[in-house]
Amino acid sequence: MSDADAAVGDLDFEYVPETDQPFENALAKARDGHRLTVDDAVELLTTGTERAGIDPVRKERVLEAADHRRADVVGDDVTFVVNLNNNVTTACDTGCLFCNFKDRASAFEVDAPDDHGGFTKTPAESRRAVADAVELGISEVCSVSGLHPAFALDADHRELLESAADPGRLNYRPPDAYATSPGTYAEQIRAMSVDGVHVHSVTPEEAYHARRGTDRSYEAVYRRLRKAGLDSAPGTAAEILVDEVRDVICPGKMDTAEWLDAMEGAMAAGLPVTATIMYGHVENEMHRAMHLKRVRDLQDRTGGITEFVPLSFVHQRTPLADRGLVSGGATDAEDELMIAVSRLFLDNIENLQTSWVKFGDEKSLKTLSCGANDFMGTLLSEEITKRAGGDYGEFRSVADYVDMVSAIGRRPVERSTDYERRRPIDPDDDPHGPRLGPRADGTPMLDRSCPSSPAADD
Ligand SMILES: C[S@@+](CC[C@H](N)C(=O)[O-])C[C@H]1O[C@@H](n2cnc3c(N)ncnc32)[C@H](O)[C@@H]1O
Ligand SMILES: Nc1c(NC[C@H](O)[C@H](O)[C@H](O)CO)[nH]c(=O)[nH]c1=O
Ligand SMILES: N[C@@H](Cc1ccc(O)cc1)C(=O)O
Numbered sequence: 001m002s003d004a005d006a007a008v009g010d011l012d013f014e015y016v017p018e019t020d021q022p023f024e025n026a027l028a029k030a031r032d033g034h035r036l037t038v039d040d041a042v043e044l045l046t047t048g049t050e051r052a053g054i055d056p057v058r059k060e061r062v063l064e065a066a067d068h069r070r071a072d073v074v075g076d077d078v079t080f081v082v083n084l085n086n087n088v089t090t091a092c093d094t095g096c097l098f099c100n101f102k103d104r105a106s107a108f109e110v111d112a113p114d115d116h117g118g119f120t121k122t123p124a125e126s127r128r129a130v131a132d133a134v135e136l137g138i139s140e141v142c143s144v145s146g147l148h149p150a151f152a153l154d155a156d157h158r159e160l161l162e163s164a165a166d167p168g169r170l171n172y173r174p175p176d177a178y179a180t181s182p183g184t185y186a187e188q189i190r191a192m193s194v195d196g197v198h199v200h201s202v203t204p205e206e207a208y209h210a211r212r213g214t215d216r217s218y219e220a221v222y223r224r225l226r227k228a229g230l231d232s233a234p235g236t237a238a239e240i241l242v243d244e245v246r247d248v249i250c251p252g253k254m255d256t257a258e259w260l261d262a263m264e265g266a267m268a269a270g271l272p273v274t275a276t277i278m279y280g281h282v283e284n285e286m287h288r289a290m291h292l293k294r295v296r297d298l299q300d301r302t303g304g305i306t307e308f309v310p311l312s313f314v315h316q317r318t319p320l321a322d323r324g325l326v327s328g329g330a331t332d333a334e335d336e337l338m339i340a341v342s343r344l345f346l347d348n349i350e351n352l353q354t355s356w357v358k359f360g361d362e363k364s365l366k367t368l369s370c371g372a373n374d375f376m377g378t379l380l381s382e383e384i385t386k387r388a389g390g391d392y393g394e395f396r397s398v399a400d401y402v403d404m405v406s407a408i409g410r411r412p413v414e415r416s417t418d419y420e421r422r423r424p425i426d427p428d429d430d431p432h433g434p435r436l437g438p439r440a441d442g443t444p445m446l447d448r449s450c451p452s453s454p455a456a457d458d
């Protein structure tokens with residue numbers, strides 16, 4: 001059977017959500033602050049594997065335990081970052097089946113019709129987008145992109161790719177084959193380093209692309225990028241860190257071991273990183289639990305992960321849905337339990353992020369009482385979820401954050417990317433504009449009556 005014929009439920013995984021651990025034991029361990037096993041996590045994620053479906057009463061007990069743990073570990077403050085998403089290019093031939101952000105790179109060639117709806121920004125265009133947002137007060141630019149074949153790490157890497165016997169086999173084509181060149185990773189990072197804004201970029205998958213055809217270590221790649229102005233790396237491309245799931249949803253992507261290697265390389269180069277899970281597609285609760293264990297082990301080895309971000313799969317316009325491999329995403333109960341069990345299991349990562357892009361405001365606010373303490377960022381522009389059919393908008397203003405967080409009786413706190421600088425906000429102390437960015441002066445950054453910011457228009 002070709003994978004195009006496979007249907008929901010047809011997948012025959014080696015790992016299944018079955019354990020010998022009773023739910024009550026797992027919950028007792030979680031409440032007492034003991035380190036959880038994979039089996040404990042499976043019991044909590046399923047509210048007990050001995051019966052099908054999620055038990056609403058048990059679920060509430062798991063959420064409550066996670067809420068207590070959150071209060072013990074990080075207190076009641078709700079943090080957020082004032083940031084811009086600046087995606088450089090949608091050109092990508094990796095072919096992940098959960099992704100609708102990408103466009104085939106051939107659509108960007110010089111002679112191709114210009115109707116693909118995607119984009120590539122030159123380093124100068126990236127710089128302008130970031131400079132505009134720095135004027136609005138951002139402290140961070142978050143930049144994740146497709147693996148454009150013309151990308152190289154730097155000029156030396158380009159020279160090497162140009163002289164390779166078969167550049168096409170290395171997923172390389174020279175910039176002059178395309179209507180717009182993204183330049184090199186080093187040029188993009190340097191361009192986005194405006195006035196000391198924090199540059200959060202180059203995911204493990206992008207680092208893989210930046211070393212293709214060489215025997216450079218990930219540490220060396222990240223050191224080079226750090227020299228160009230990179231301040232931290234986003235831990236996307238994690239998806240589910242179990243290869244039997246990756247083989248279904250992203251067969252063209254790096255495997256679990258390589259993702260871990262890239263993350264360790266980034267940290268060895270002195271960069272803090274974030275870590276993610278993208279769940280709610282073909283995987284089961286055993287896979288989610290195994291993923292959490294791999295992230296916790298990584299943090300035991302390194303200590304460099306600043307936050308964990310559960311990304312709920314947005315299914316509407318994706319190849320997984322088109323091919324009938326999924327019929328929807330995670331349910332509300334699964335989302336709440338994913339947040340809660342991440343908090344209870346990851347006893348070595350302080351910050352747990354809830355994504356308004358994936359969940360919307362209402363569910364995100366609820367998850368702030370199920371274990372999450374960080375409410376993501378202002379973004380100003382959002383392409384990944386939007387292109388997959390998500391509908392929760394592209395930005396939140398600082399005033400939105402203050403309104404939402406105070407409405408649930410918690411204190412809003414603007415943070416830096418590495419959580420080192422924090423600015424508690426008094427809701428009565430108007431105006432609530434950003435303060436931590438290099439040009440931030442407290443001016444409200446976005447007028448809610450205006451549908452898009454200058455940065456989002458870019
Ligand atoms: C779009 S990629 C861009 C960066 C880079 N190409 C990579 O793969 O790391 C960033 C992340 O977005 C997430 N993502 C993509 N499509 C998604 C979807 N439909 N629903 C939820 N998350 C998605 C995945 O976790 C993916 O690793
Ligand atoms: N959760 C999502 C994020 N999170 C990243 C943050 O915005 C920020 O860059 C990070 O916390 C480092 O400070 N970004 C998205 O674009 N979409 C999400 O769903
Ligand atoms: N931009 C990614 C998510 C992301 C980026 C950076 C992070 O540190 C964490 C998550 C998305 O929309 O799915």
Ligand code: SF4
Nearest residue numbers: 092094095096099146
């Ligand atoms: S998730 Fe990243 S690597 Fe995969 S297709 Fe999308 S942009 Fe490309």
